[in-house]
Amino acid sequence: MRQISLWVVLVLLVGGLNIYPSYGSKELENSKVFYDASSGKEVVMEKIEKTNKEWKSQLTKEQYHVTREQGTERAFTGKYHDNKEKGMYTCVACDLDLFSSETKYDSGTGWPSYWEPVSKENVGTETDNKLFMARTEVHCARCGAHLGHVFPDGPEPTGQRYCINSASLNFKKV
Ligand SMILES: [Zn+2]
Numbered sequence: 001m002r003q004i005s006l007w008v009v010l011v012l013l014v015g016g017l018n019i020y021p022s023y024g025s026k027e028l029e030n031s032k033v034f035y036d037a038s039s040g041k042e043v044v045m046e047k048i049e050k051t052n053k054e055w056k057s058q059l060t061k062e063q064y065h066v067t068r069e070q071g072t073e074r075a076f077t078g079k080y081h082d083n084k085e086k087g088m089y090t091c092v093a094c095d096l097d098l099f100s101s102e103t104k105y106d107s108g109t110g111w112p113s114y115w116e117p118v119s120k121e122n123v124g125t126e127t128d129n130k131l132f133m134a135r136t137e138v139h140c141a142r143c144g145a146h147l148g149h150v151f152p153d154g155p156e157p158t159g160q161r162y163c164i165n166s167a168s169l170n171f172k173k174v
Contacts, residue, residue, distance in 0.1 A: 034142060035119030037088050037097040042121070048094045048143040055093065063092050066167040067145035070130070070137070075110025078166025083112070087173040089164075094143035096122055099164065105155055112169065114162040115154045123162075125150060138162060 029047075036043045050058075055068050065071035075081075080089070089099040089112070099114045107113035117123035121141060128137035128149070138147045147168045154161030 032141070033121060034096060035121050037100065037118055045096075045142060050143075059093065060167075062167045066165045067093050067140075067147075070128075070146045071165075071167075072148075073111075073165045073167050078111065080112045080166040080169055080171060081110050083171060085171070085173055087171055088118070089114075089169045089171055091140040091143060091145055091147075092168050092170050093145040094140060095170070096140055096142040098122055098140065098147070098169065099162065107154075107161055107163070109163060111148065112164045112166055113154070114164065115156075115158045115160055117162060123147070138164070140168075 030049075031044050031046050033042050034045050035041075052068065056064055059067065062071075062073065066073060083104075084101075086101045088097050088101070089104075090097055097118050099112075099116075100118050103114045103116045103118075105113055105115060117138075124139050124141040124144075126137045126139070128135045136150045138150050139145060140147060145168055146165075148162065148164040151161045151163060152159060
């Protein structure tokens, strides 16, 4: 009995001590440094978290399927695979700058392809074993929207091919 109450006191103490540090770091976790292409500067922006219901009401059916359910649009069907205009490709879900037209090239795959993101800060990657082979998934670092995959068969200077769904992107002409 005495031992149990000692444990209770200990657990309460440890729990109590943890409240303040975790509260403080949670606030920091919600913000992150991103690259803003229009100013050419790094800026602190809030990360975006929404419920599936909120994403569904904001996005079209296809945009939702690709960005939130790791979907892939059919090759050659997207808006931007053949777009050669100069500008910035941004996240369709949160507007973050993702890829510049300066790094876009014709990969012949039917998906918009880039050899580099606008900044490593803006684009996250994760290993994806879905098709029984390891691929590297690419997502928006601000809202988590799935964008596509990156493969090591791109052109110079990086040798990378960021194979991105048009449905994950908006385009801002410059
Ligand atoms: Zn985003």
